[in-house]
Amino acid sequence: MMSAKIRVLVVDDSALMRKLLTNVLSEDADIDVVGTAPDPFVAREQIKTLNPDVVTLDIEMPHMNGIEFLRKIMELRPTPVVMISTLTQVGAEITLEALEIGAIDFVAKPVDAAAVLQLGDELIPKVKAAARSRLLRRGTPQQRPTVRKVNQAPSNKIIAIGASTGGVEALKAVLMLLPADVPPVVITQHMPERFTAAFARRLDSECRMRVHEAAHDQLVERGNVYIAPGGHHLELARRGPNLHCSLNTGPLVSGHRPSVDVLFNSVARIAAPQAVGVILTGMGRDGAQGLLAMRKAGCLTLGQDEATALIYGMPRAAFEIGAVQSQHGLFDLPEAILAACSSTKASPSLATIGHS
Numbered sequence: 001m002m003s004a005k006i007r008v009l010v011v012d013d014s015a016l017m018r019k020l021l022t023n024v025l026s027e028d029a030d031i032d033v034v035g036t037a038p039d040p041f042v043a044r045e046q047i048k049t050l051n052p053d054v055v056t057l058d059i060e061m062p063h064m065n066g067i068e069f070l071r072k073i074m075e076l077r078p079t080p081v082v083m084i085s086t087l088t089q090v091g092a093e094i095t096l097e098a099l100e101i102g103a104i105d106f107v108a109k110p111v112d113a114a115a116v117l118q119l120g121d122e123l124i125p126k127v128k129a130a131a132r133s134r135l136l137r138r139g140t141p142q143q144r145p146t147v148r149k150v151n152q153a154p155s156n157k158i159i160a161i162g163a164s165t166g167g168v169e170a171l172k173a174v175l176m177l178l179p180a181d182v183p184p185v186v187i188t189q190h191m192p193e194r195f196t197a198a199f200a201r202r203l204d205s206e207c208r209m210r211v212h213e214a215a216h217d218q219l220v221e222r223g224n225v226y227i228a229p230g231g232h233h234l235e236l237a238r239r240g241p242n243l244h245c246s247l248n249t250g251p252l253v254s255g256h257r258p259s260v261d262v263l264f265n266s267v268a269r270i271a272a273p274q275a276v277g278v279i280l281t282g283m284g285r286d287g288a289q290g291l292l293a294m295r296k297a298g299c300l301t302l303g304q305d306e307a308t309a310l311i312y313g314m315p316r317a318a319f320e321i322g323a324v325q326s327q328h329g330l331f332d333l334p335e336a337i338l339a340a341c342s343s344t345k346a347s348p349s350l351a352t353i354g355h356s
Contacts, residue, residue, distance in 0.1 A: 005032040006131045009052035011043040011069075012036075012084060013061045017109070021056055021084070024120040031127060040069035047077060054130045055081045056123075057103070059094050067098055074102040080130035082123070084109055092198040099168040104130040104310065108192060129165055129283045133310050157183040157341040158220065158236075158243065158275045160267045160294070162260030164190040164282025166310025170330055171280065172203060175225060177334035180208035183341050184243070185225040186234060188263040190256055190282065193230035200227045214245040228258035235266035243271065254286035260314070264290025273298030276340040278333065279324065280304045282314035292323035300340040301325045302333065 008031055010021045018036045025031045034050045037043035039061050047055065055073070059066040066083065073079055083106035085095040095106050105126045110116040159182070163171055167189045175185070191199060197213045203225070204211035212218070214226040214234050220243040228234030229247065237246035246266075253259035260279070264287060267275045277294040279287045281304055295301045303315040303324035308331075318324050328336045 005030055006128060007032055007034045007050065007053045008127060009034060009043065009046055009050060009055045010036045011038075011040070011055060011061070011066075012058040013038050014058070017058065017084070020110075020116065020119070021123070024123060025056075025127065027120060028124045031124065040064040040066075040072075043069065044072075047073070047079065052079065054127050055079055056084055056127070057081050058084045059086070059091065059098065067094060067101070070098055070101050070103060078102070080104045080133050082106060082126050082130050089194055089198065092195045093202075095195065096168060096198055096202055100172070104133050105165050125283065126165070129311050129313075133166070134307075134312075156274045158267070158271050159183055159185045159278065159337060159341065160263055160271075160275055161185060161187045161278045161280065162189075162263060162282075162287040162291070162314070163187070163280035164260075164284065164286065164311070164314060166281035168199065170304065170310070172206070173330055174278075174280075174333050174337070175203060175207045175209070175211070177331070178207075178209065178337070181223050182209050182225075182338075184220045184222055185209075186214070186220065186228075186236065186245070186263060186267070187225060188228040188234055188258045188260045188287075190258070190260075190286070191230050196227055196230045200225075203227075214247065216245065216247040218245040220244060228263065231257060233258050233262040235262060236270040237266075238270050254289075255284065256286050260287030261290035265293050268293040268297040268299065271299075275299045276337060277301040278303070278337060279315050279318045280330075280333075281309040281311050283311045284313050285317040287314050288317040288321055288323055291318045292321055295323055295325060300343060302336055302340065303327045304333065305329055 010018050012018045022033045025033050035046045037046050057066050081103045083098045083103045085091045085106045107123050110119050200211050200213040209223050211225040213229050232247040235246045237244045254261045277291045277299050291301050305327040306312045308329045
C-alpha cells in the first residue's frame with residue numbers, strides 16, 4: 001500500500017474536461033490532483049515544479065500535440081502517463097502510438113452522461129496502476145535477443161495469449177520475434193472497439209505473420225494471429241478437423257469483454273493438450289483461472305516475469321494459483337513459446353497444481 005497520496009497533473013485544453021477529470025479523480029481518497037494545465041507549455045513547468053506521480057494527457061491540444069509532448073516527457077523526465085483519447089479511428093491510431101512511445105494506459109473521453117458517470121470506475125484504477133508501474137524497466141531494441149532456431153512446431157499446436165495494461169508494447173515485442181510460419185495465435189487484449197482493429201493493422205504491418213482482428217467463424221490457420229475485437233469475447237470453436245474463431249457479446253467475465261478467462265477456458269476445452277497458454281502484463285486477475293484450466297488440461301503455460309511486466313497483476317495472480325508453469329522475461333518469451341510448441345510433453349504434476 002502507498003503511504004502517500006498519488007499526485008496527479010491533469011493536462012487538457014478543455015476547461016470543462018480539466019474540471020471533470022479533477023472532480024472524478026478527487027473523489028478517491030488516495031489521489032490528489034496537484035495541478036492542471038491547458039497546454040504542454042504550461043504542463044512542462046507544472047511537471048518541473050509539482051513533480052507529479054502520474055500525468056493525464058489529452059491527445060489533441062494547441063501549440064504541441066499530446067504525442068509530441070509525450071515523446072519529450074519520456075526523453076527528458078520519464079513519468080507515468082495515462083492518455084485521454086477520443087473514440088474515433090484517428091484517435092485509436094494516435095493512442096496506440098502513444099502506448100508504444102511509453103504511455104501506461106488510456107481512457108476514452110466520455111461522449112454522453114452515462115459515460116461520464118462510469119469514467120471514474122475506469123480512470124481511477126488506471127491512474128493507481130500507472131503510479132505503481134515499472135516505467136523505467138521497459139525493454140529497448142538493443143536488449144531484444146534474436147530467437148535461436150528451434151525445431152518446427154507441430155502443425156496441431158495453437159498459442160493463446162492474454163494481456164491488459166502494458167500489453168500493446170508487450171504483444172508487439174513477442175510477435176516481432178516469432179517466425180512467419182508460427183502456429184496460430186489467438187489473443188485477448190483488454191481494449192475497446194475501434195482500438196482492436198487499429199491495433200491489428202499496426203501489428204500486421206510490422207510482424208512477419210498475418211495479424212487480424214478476429215471475425216466470427218474465421219478459420220484459424222498457421223502463420224496467422226487473431227485478436228479479440230473490442231466489446232466481444234473470443235473463443236475457439238471446432239468445425240470437424242478445423243479450428244475457428246467464435247465471437248459473442250455475452251456478459252462481462254472477470255470484469256471484461258473481451259475476457260482472457262473466456263479465451264483460455266475455450267482453449268482448454270477445444271485444443272488441449274496441444275495448446276500453449278501465455279499471460280502477459282496487466283492489472284487484475286483476468287486470465288488466471290482460465291490459464292489454470294489450460295494447465296490442468298495438459299497445456300504448457302507461461303507467464304511474464306515481475307521484472308519485465310509493466311503491471312505484474314495478471315501474471316502474479318496466475319502464478320500464485322499454480323496456473324503458470326514457468327515465468328520468463330518479456331524478450332525471452334518468444335523462444336520459450338516456440339520451445340513449448342515443439343515439446344511433446346504435457347504440463348507436469350497436474351495433481352499438485354493449486355485449486356481453482
